[in-house]
Amino acid sequence: MSKYRAWLLLVATNLFWAGNYVFGKYVIADITPLWTxxxxxxLALLFLFPIAYFLEKPNWKTVKKAWLSLVSMGLLGVIGYNMFLYSALEYTSSTNAALVSAINPAVIVLFSVFLLREKISRIQTSGIVLSLIGTFVIITQGNLGQLFQREYNKGDILMLAAVVIWTLYSIVGRRLTTVPPITATAVSALFATIIIAPFALAQGINVTEIGPLAVTGILYMAIFPSVFSFVFWNMSVRAIGISQAGIFLNLIPVFTALISGILGEQITATQVLGGSLVFMGVYLTTGMLDHKFAVLFANHN
Structure with missing residues (x-):
């Protein structure tokens, strides 16, 4: 896969995940994080396995040999991350959750440098910093002082745990090269669903209390953030590495603002400014700059 295709897939990935934040807040009002x-x-499994079968035609003997990594991906990316994310949204606002998740690219880079020995350049480091500033501009509405004046609640701590869990999931996915990405997503989701099923059944659910908005939200999350985003993410991580893929996570607050605008909320000047900084940061970090200019920049620093 070319890096340009990977970038395009990552943009779509984070657009769908932004919708997950928006719908997630409404869904957990009617459905517990466990049942969500x-x-x-x-529901996602109904799509993932047919897609994997027809597009990748996996070697199931190879898949069987990688069962431990796939179970780990299911525990981390499917159960762990989602449980912490939806639990966080019970205690904190979507804005606060976005604030904590903004450190995700930095955590991914930190883990990948120490655990995978990936290297990043000075200009990529500048891109990370710039995109983080842009994200903070968006989620603080231009008042960066809030980053140092606020007190974090239980939801913020849960979101921080979600960030670490997602980083570990990405590292496992990066190292699993024997199983095609769609198949890896499908099988890890199957393991996760089997593991979580007894707990969900024991908790129970009252379907009469589930409203139409929650139903719509579950259907959206089953198709777009679950199927397309996870498949696109795993494909892109393998193609360009965790460090470059991780920076695209800063697009989530940008797309969240755009979705909110479509739903009737006003887009502010600070959101436009922050979004521009995020895109500039992605531009630098992914190495889209001409190589000669990048070398010149490095030599003068």
Whole structure:
């Protein structure tokens, strides 16, 4: 896969994940985080396995040998991340959750440098910093002082745990090269669904309390953030590495603002400014600059 295709897939990935933040806040009002996670991925499996079968035609003997990594991906990316994310949204606002998740690219880079020995240039480091500033401009509405004046609640701590879990999931996915990405997503989701099923059944659910908005949200999350985003993410991580893929996570607050605008909320000047900084940061970090200019920049620093 070319890096340009990987970039395009990552933009779509984070657009769908932004919708997950928007719908997630509404869904957990009617459905517990446990059942939200379980029902979302149970429905997603109906799409993932046919897609994997027809597009990748996996070697199931090879898949079987990688069972430990696939179980780990299911525990981390499917159960762990989603449970912490939806639990966080019970205690904190979407804005606060976005604030904490903004450190995700930095955490991914930190882990990948120490665990995978990936290297990043000075100009890529500048891009990371710039995109983080842009994200903070968006989620603080231009008042960066809020970053140092606020107190973090239980939801913020849960979101921080989600960030670490997602980083570990990405590292496992990066190292799993024997199983095609769509198949890896499908099988890891199957393991996760089997593991979480007894807990969901024991908790129970009252379907009469589930409104139409929650149903719509579950269907959206089962198709777009679950199927397309996870498949696109795993494909892109393998193609360009975790460090470059991780910077695209800063697009989530940008797309969240755009979705909110479509739903009737006003887009502010600070959101436009922050979004521009994020895109500039992605531009630098992914190495889209001409190589000669990048070398010149490095030599003068």
């Amino acid at each position: 996670t379980f029902s979302r991925w149970l």
